[in-house]
Amino acid sequence: MPGVTNEDAPPLADLMPWSVAPLRLGRAWPTAPDPASLKARWTTLLAAEGPEREALFEPTRARDSRSAVAQLPGRRTGTERLARASGPCPEPVRVLAAPFEERWLIPDHRLIDTARPELWRVADERQVFVVETGAGEHPLLATSLLPTLAAGRVRPLYRRPGGAEPNLAPGLSDRLAVRLGSRPAEADVLAWILAAVRADLTVPLTGDPEVWARGVEAGRRALWLMRRDGERPKLPGGRRPYVRAPLPPYPRTLRYDPDEEALHLDEGRVSPVPRAAWEHEVAGARTLESWFAARTTPGTPGTLAAIGPAAWPQNWTSELLELITVLSLLTEPADDLDLIPDPVTATSLRAAGVLPPAPRTRRPASVLDHQEEGPEGQFALL
Secondary structure: OOEEOHHHOOEHHHHOOOOEOOOEOOOOOOEEOOHHHHHHHHHHHHHOOHHHHHHHHOOOOOOOOOOOOOOOOOOOOOOOOHHHOOOOOOOOEEEEEEOOEEEEEOOOHHHOOEOOHHHHHOOOOOOOEEEEOOOOOOOEEEEOOEEOOOOOOEEEOEEEHHHEEEOOOOOHHHHHHHHHOOOOOHHHHHHHHHHHOOOOOEOOEEOOHHHHHHHHHHHHHHHHHHHOOOOOOOOOOOOOOEEEEOOOOOOOOEEEEOOOOEEEEOOEEEEOOOHHHHHOEEOOEEHHHHHHHHHHOOOOOOOHHHOOOOOOOHHHHHHHHHHHHHHHHHOOOOOOOOOEEOEEOHHHHHHOOOOOOOHHHHOOOOOOOOOOEOHHHOEOOO
């Protein structure tokens, strides 16, 4: 059966032309696995004055406590300089801080070196952010949350709030409609991309409706598992992970027993944990180990990052069980899309005028739904 490999597959950078460089926080303490720690850190920061507040803030060349900074789009935070700020902590928001790991962030522009406001402007319940990981086996992540991980470029599915103006090469869906017999929704194009993307970030496309449907189904499943919204994922009975031995007040060590299929947190034990879930990694880092380390590695004494919960919160155990479930389902064998029949090649898309996408599609759209407050209460000019 005729097929196409990576050789004439269009690049992701052309299929989803608008991309943004990753956020750069500049300091670790404005993120944490629990929101209570962030509020305690904020209180400690504002209780300090002068040089002490500046030192706790951890200044960089991009930010110090005297920096004049506008509000983040969609966030009501103070815009006075942090050196003389007062008031309660801005309500923390959930973010994707590492592959398959959600944390909390204080959404205050004064705390973030490079916040990428263009991403905040289009972040809503309809948005899906695609993140390039730089990892061969798992080249893309997808999340409904604002991604703050230090990875590759971020490609939003939509260029405007409310699911408006898909970030797809103009004419791509029309061309696929001609080949497939029906016009695919932008969410289905994204699902196919997640299922078919190659390590070099090219995406073979097909005009075969049956193969397209199989790829979209696989991509939808991956998207559901990565976003973890809607119905919660579950493994079949007998394979669902449970706490078999109680966790200590605050576990500090993590190890895996492949014979027992058990995850040991000090003397606590969780099982069954499939070996594939334990070995799941992105860019050389094991996902479960990274998740655990983010919750158990103490911050440097005397810094805001050292402020954290005194005991292991119960909801972390629930998050761990769900993460094991997600990784177990993600590592199940999937359809092989290495050879794509009836290919829609990069050459054919160029001949049809779909590629390369127009330069304007690589730039953010003008989003002027509301005024944004600039430093010291002045309105920002967009």
